[in-house]
Amino acid sequence: MSSNECIRWQGNLACLRIDGVMVKSRHTIEGAHVFGPDSDHTTLAISGLSLLSDECTIQSVCIDGNIEASVLLACGYSIDEKAEWSISCGEDACVSISRGAIQKGRVDGFEIDEEFHSKISEAWLTELSAVSQGAYVSEQAYLSSSSARMNLTSQKMGDLLIWPPREMVGSERPEEGSALRGSGIIESWTKLSAGGAPSEFSLRAPILEGISTVFVRLIDGPCGVFLIADDEDNLPQIGGDVNFAIRRLYAQDGMIRYGLKALIS
Amino acid sequence: MVDVAVVGAGQTKYGNHPLGLKGMWAEAAEAAYASIDGDFEPSQVDEAFIGSVAFGGAQLGNTAALLTEHSGLDNIPVQRVENACASSGFAFRDAWMAIKSGQADIVVAGGIEKMNDLSPERKRFWLGVSGDTEWERLAGLTFPGTYALMARRHFHEFGSNHDDLVHISVKNHMHGLDNEYAHLRKDVSFEKAKSGFMVADPLTLYDCCPTSDGASCVILAADHVAKKLSEDPIWVLGSGAGSDHLALHDRPSITQIRSTQMASAKAYSQAGISAADIDLAEVHDCFTIAELMATEDLGFAERGQGGVFARNGIGRLNEGDVTINPSGGLKSKGHPLGATGTGQVVEVFKQLRGEVEQSRQVRDAGIALTHNVGGSGATCAVNIFGRDIK
Numbered sequence: 001m002s003s004n005e006c007i008r009w010q011g012n013l014a015c016l017r018i019d020g021v022m023v024k025s026r027h028t029i030e031g032a033h034v035f036g037p038d039s040d041h042t043t044l045a046i047s048g049l050s051l052l053s054d055e056c057t058i059q060s061v062c063i064d065g066n067i068e069a070s071v072l073l074a075c076g077y078s079i080d081e082k083a084e085w086s087i088s089c090g091e092d093a094c095v096s097i098s099r100g101a102i103q104k105g106r107v108d109g110f111e112i113d114e115e116f117h118s119k120i121s122e123a124w125l126t127e128l129s130a131v132s133q134g135a136y137v138s139e140q141a142y143l144s145s146s147s148a149r150m151n152l153t154s155q156k157m158g159d160l161l162i163w164p165p166r167e168m169v170g171s172e173r174p175e176e177g178s179a180l181r182g183s184g185i186i187e188s189w190t191k192l193s194a195g196g197a198p199s200e201f202s203l204r205a206p207i208l209e210g211i212s213t214v215f216v217r218l219i220d221g222p223c224g225v226f227l228i229a230d231d232e233d234n235l236p237q238i239g240g241d242v243n244f245a246i247r248r249l250y251a252q253d254g255m256i257r258y259g260l261k262a263l264i265s
Numbered sequence: 266m267v268d269v270a271v272v273g274a275g276q277t278k279y280g281n282h283p284l285g286l287k288g289m290w291a292e293a294a295e296a297a298y299a300s301i302d303g304d305f306e307p308s309q310v311d312e313a314f315i316g317s318v319a320f321g322g323a324q325l326g327n328t329a330a331l332l333t334e335h336s337g338l339d340n341i342p343v344q345r346v347e348n349a350c351a352s353s354g355f356a357f358r359d360a361w362m363a364i365k366s367g368q369a370d371i372v373v374a375g376g377i378e379k380m381n382d383l384s385p386e387r388k389r390f391w392l393g394v395s396g397d398t399e400w401e402r403l404a405g406l407t408f409p410g411t412y413a414l415m416a417r418r419h420f421h422e423f424g425s426n427h428d429d430l431v432h433i434s435v436k437n438h439m440h441g442l443d444n445e446y447a448h449l450r451k452d453v454s455f456e457k458a459k460s461g462f463m464v465a466d467p468l469t470l471y472d473c474c475p476t477s478d479g480a481s482c483v484i485l486a487a488d489h490v491a492k493k494l495s496e497d498p499i500w501v502l503g504s505g506a507g508s509d510h511l512a513l514h515d516r517p518s519i520t521q522i523r524s525t526q527m528a529s530a531k532a533y534s535q536a537g538i539s540a541a542d543i544d545l546a547e548v549h550d551c552f553t554i555a556e557l558m559a560t561e562d563l564g565f566a567e568r569g570q571g572g573v574f575a576r577n578g579i580g581r582l583n584e585g586d587v588t589i590n591p592s593g594g595l596k597s598k599g600h601p602l603g604a605t606g607t608g609q610v611v612e613v614f615k616q617l618r619g620e621v622e623q624s625r626q627v628r629d630a631g632i633a634l635t636h637n638v639g640g641s642g643a644t645c646a647v648n649i650f651g652r653d654i655k
Binding site: 136188189190191200201211213222224226227249 | 405515
């Protein structure tokens, strides 16, 4: 593990240290790190774990109360109070993932418009108390597919990889497969106006000036549709590369729903 | 086997209707009964199939029982048919099969939707209920988004472009201008349609159909009854249906609708004709790209040539071999989800009998097709009609 190297990683700022990693939101207001429009301590923690996975194998972690355990479980990490690795949340938009002391330090971010940040934060709070009046993904349905949704866990039938998972019968019933590689090629894309977005996004879409979605062929073969994250600077293009990061999708019935979003390479 | 004819057809005006479900249905049924040439009483009807998404949940269960009791159809087997926007296309097919099977002589097929009495927020929740909820919706997609993905991919693969979609929008608004039942009776210029505000890039407002209130009702009869009820029955020459994966990501291609290909192949085969024999087609243009792809999937244009077909105005009224959407289509006539399929049948019934406004009458119309798609193509019903029994 290298030391004191800070990089831009999945839209965040990550500083690799001897004993772990510190991940901060890249967004700041007057120098203080604040969460981006779809990030929180959980998304920063997952981002840090994925960076560390290139360096070492982590199977279990100890977490504090600000981390959503179901997301870690869906990504293949078990939760253990006595685990070697601990995830600690800072008071600002920062997490430390360490097997020693809590990782701290200063790293410069990018100023975000305070009014924009305030509106998005309020929208999330309002959204959390929202109740569906029509189409609906229940908590059970969301959790049962969370491993496929967040870890790209696939199914296998002979040489064929299947994702998202399917229910089949008889000889067509697929076996459980491994996690697909998290990159792909854009086959199509759209940007939806606030009026064209589903109700789950109707509070945030006007603030974000629309939401963008890509139809992606993953490099392992299957296709999927994903919201785009951090697309302020890059327009998607057919044939362009994407990889993925876990972010907040929407909130309903008091629960944040997480999933993979596409990052334009 | 028995032949089946349409002997009566009627509908409400589409748009913002002042009446509720019961009143709209009664109005459509009354219009259908009145269009029957011979002596007819609702008590002669053996069965009824009514398509509806039950938008907003106002009468989600037992919709058909509620409606039929308000149209003189008492104490007969009735059922609601739900296949998203193709609900009444399939209701029509169920009615046709009930007669074909010999179980019924006179059957009602209809459809209804009340969409514009909901709050905007509740409406948005319901507009996506027929798409793939677990994956597509959570990726921000309802139908404007899914059709936008199809459009951009079609542009990429075949060199079609947004101007081709604008041509479709302008044509359908032109066709609907004189249709007394149409929701949006507006003359829309190419420049105006091209500059509409973006809904789902590349689709603008003028690429999207409106949400409408409306009801439609069709009376089908077995041949031995049809000839007594009508001096000019319209014969059902073929009825096909198909389905496909609900979610786009499971389909081998997003630039064609396999359910349309499957449904039309069956219908053409039953009718013993090909696309070249069709004089007019009511095509499911929920979005302009849907009509562009349908012209290919139904065989009016070669694969990948839907843009050229639209650009050259081949579907315009009486200008090419086939007129596409003489009613104005969903774009202008409107789209009350469950009512659309049998609403298309109302249009071709009148076109084939020469009963629409003369300004939009298809000349020498002998054979017509209706094409009704559920959602982004998960279901499709295609029906073919003729003035003459085959």
